[in-house]
Amino acid sequence: MRPHRIPPQILRLILLTLAIVGVYSVARYFLTPASFGRYGWYRAAALGEIAAYPPDYAGKAACAQCHKDKAEQIAKGPHKALSCESCHGPGMAHVGNPDVKLVKPAAPLCLRCHEANPSRPEWLKQVTLADHYGENCLECHVPHQPNEAP
Amino acid sequence: MKSPPTPAHVQPLNRRRWLAVLGSSLAGLFSLVPSRRAEGGGRERQKEAAMPDGYDPTRHRWLMALDINRCIGCALCVAACKTENKVPPEPTYFRTWIERYIIRKPGPGSGELRGSTIVDSPNGGRDGFPPSAIPRDQILRSFFVPKLCNLCEQSPCTQACPVGATFQAPDGVVLVDPHYCIGCGFCIQSCPYGCRFLNPNTRTAEKCTLCYHRITRGLKPACVEVCPGGARIFGDAMHPLPDDPLSEFVAKNKVQTLKPYLGTGPRVLYAGMDKEVR
Numbered sequence: 001m002r003p004h005r006i007p008p009q010i011l012r013l014i015l016l017t018l019a020i021v022g023v024y025s026v027a028r029y030f031l032t033p034a035s036f037g038r039y040g041w042y043r044a045a046a047l048g049e050i051a052a053y054p055p056d057y058a059g060k061a062a063c064a065q066c067h068k069d070k071a072e073q074i075a076k077g078p079h080k081a082l083s084c085e086s087c088h089g090p091g092m093a094h095v096g097n098p099d100v101k102l103v104k105p106a107a108p109l110c111l112r113c114h115e116a117n118p119s120r121p122e123w124l125k126q127v128t129l130a131d132h133y134g135e136n137c138l139e140c141h142v143p144h145q146p147n148e149a150p
Numbered sequence: 151m152k153s154p155p156t157p158a159h160v161q162p163l164n165r166r167r168w169l170a171v172l173g174s175s176l177a178g179l180f181s182l183v184p185s186r187r188a189e190g191g192g193r194e195r196q197k198e199a200a201m202p203d204g205y206d207p208t209r210h211r212w213l214m215a216l217d218i219n220r221c222i223g224c225a226l227c228v229a230a231c232k233t234e235n236k237v238p239p240e241p242t243y244f245r246t247w248i249e250r251y252i253i254r255k256p257g258p259g260s261g262e263l264r265g266s267t268i269v270d271s272p273n274g275g276r277d278g279f280p281p282s283a284i285p286r287d288q289i290l291r292s293f294f295v296p297k298l299c300n301l302c303e304q305s306p307c308t309q310a311c312p313v314g315a316t317f318q319a320p321d322g323v324v325l326v327d328p329h330y331c332i333g334c335g336f337c338i339q340s341c342p343y344g345c346r347f348l349n350p351n352t353r354t355a356e357k358c359t360l361c362y363h364r365i366t367r368g369l370k371p372a373c374v375e376v377c378p379g380g381a382r383i384f385g386d387a388m389h390p391l392p393d394d395p396l397s398e399f400v401a402k403n404k405v406q407t408l409k410p411y412l413g414t415g416p417r418v419l420y421a422g423m424d425k426e427v428r
Contacts, residue, residue, distance in 0.1 A: 023176070034198075035198060036314070039207070039208075039317075039319065039320050040317055040318075041314045041317065042314045042315070042316075042317035042327060042330070043314070043327050043329070043330055045198045045199060046325065046327035046328075046329070046330070047201065047207055047319055047325070047362075048198060048199030048200055048201050049199045049327075049328075049329070050325055050327075050328075050359060050362045050363065051199070051201055051202055051205065051362055051363050051366040051367075052199050052202075052363065053362075053363035054363070055234065055361075055363055055364050055367065055369060055372075056233055056234045056372070057230060057233075057234055057364070057369070057372045057375050057376070058369075059369050059370065059375060060375070079378075081378060081379070081380050082378045083375050083376050083377075083378075085230070085375060085376055086226050086375075086376040086377075086378050089233075090230070090233055090234070111278075112224045112226070112278045113222055113224040113378060115281075117223065117279060117281055117282075118252075118281075118282070118286045118289050118292050119223055119250050119251075119252065119279065119282070119292040119293060119294055120222050120223055120294075121219055121220070121221070121222060121293070123219075124222050124379070
C-alpha cells in the first residue's frame with residue numbers, strides 16, 4: 001500500500017460532501033431572488049412593491065388646491081389643525097374625479113370628539129348632550145369655523 | 151424452498167439501479183429549476199417595482215411620536231388606518247388602535263395613592279369610545295394611549311421570522327414582504343407590543359407600515375393626516391425639515407418608550423405617559 005493514498009471510504013465521503021455543497025450552491029443561486037441581500041437579509045424589491053399600493057387619503061394640501069375658500073375659513077378657527085379628510089373621509093377618489101362626492105358629515109360626528117368623557121383631556125371642549133341645547137349641532141355651529149354662528 | 155420469481159417489470163434495487171435512479175431524479179430536479187423561474191418564480195424576472203419619485207430608503211429615518219395629552223380618543227386614526235390599508239373590518243385586526251386607561255381612586259385606608267388600572271379598547275376604538283361603566287367619581291385619572299408598531303431597533307419580530315420575510319428597511323420602517331411570508335405566526339407571538347396579526351384573507355402577517363406607500367410619496371401616514379388633536383407627530387429624523395414638528399416635539403417634551411426594559415429598543419416616542427401604561 002502506498003503511504004499517501006486516500007482510503008476509498010474517505011474519498012467517497014469527500015465526493016458526497018462536495019456533491020451536497022454543489023447541489024446546495026446551484027439551487028441557492030437559482031432560487032434566491034435577485035434583490036435579496038441588497039440592504040439586508042430580505043428581498044429589497046419588497047420595498048418598491050409595498051410602496052406601490054395606492055393611497056386613499058389625499059392630504060390637506062390636495063384639498064386646498066381647489067377648495068381654497070374652505071381651507072382659509074378653517075384656518076381661522078379652532079378647527080385649524082383638522083384635516084379635511086378627518087370629517088369628510090378619504091378623498092383620493094374625489095381628487096382624481098370630482099364627480100365622486102365625499103360625505104357631508106352630520107351631527108353625530110361632532111360627538112365623536114366632543115361628547116363629554118372623563119378620559120378626554122381637559123383642554124378639549126366637551127358637551128353632555130342631555131344638558132346641551134339640542135342634538136343638531138349645525139343649527140348653532142359652523143364646523144369650518146366653530147366659534148361663528150351660521 | 152424456492153423464493154417466488156420476481157416479476158419481469160420489477161427490477162431488483164441493486165447498486166447500479168439505485169445510482170441510475172438517483173442520477174435521473176437529480177437531473178429532473180435541475181430541469182425543474184429553470185422552468186420554475188420562467189413561470190411562478192418569474193416574479194423576480196419582471197422589472198423590479200420602482201420606488202415612487204426616485205425615493206431612496208437609505209436617505210430617510212422615519213419616526214412617529216405620540217402625545218398622550220393631545221389624544222382625545224376619537225379614534226379617527228383607527229378608522230382611517232383600516233380604510234387606507236384595507237385592514238379586515240373585524241375586531242382583533244388592527245395596525246393601530248387606541249387604548250383607554252382608567253385609574254381608579256384607591257380604596258379608603260388602602261395606603262395606596264392610585265387604585266387599580268382598567269384598560270379597554272372596544273373594537274380598537276374604531277367606533278369611538280362610549281362612556282365607561284365606571285362612574286366619574288370613582289376615576290382618579292383617565293386617558294387614551296394610541297398604539298402602533300414601535301419600530302424597534304432590535305426588533306424581536308424580524309429575528310423570529312424564519313424566512314426573511316419581515317425586516318427593518320434602511321429608513322427605519324419594519325415591513326413584511328407579503329410574497330415571502332409563509333404565515334407561520336412566529337413574529338406575531340414574538341412582538342411584545344401585540345402589533346401584528348395574521349390577515350385572514352392573505353394568510354400573511356401584517357402590521358403598521360407607517361403607511362409606507364404614502365410616506366414614500368411625500369404624504370403623511372393616514373392616522374397622522376386625520377388626527378384632529380395633533381397627538382400623532384411624524385417626521386424624518388435624518389433630514390428634518392426646518393419647521394419639523396418631530397424635532398420641535400422632542401425638544402419640548404419629556405419622552406419615553408414602551409417597555410424599554412425588554413431591550414427591544416423601541417423608537418416610537420411617547421410624551422405624557424403614566425407609569426401604568428404598558
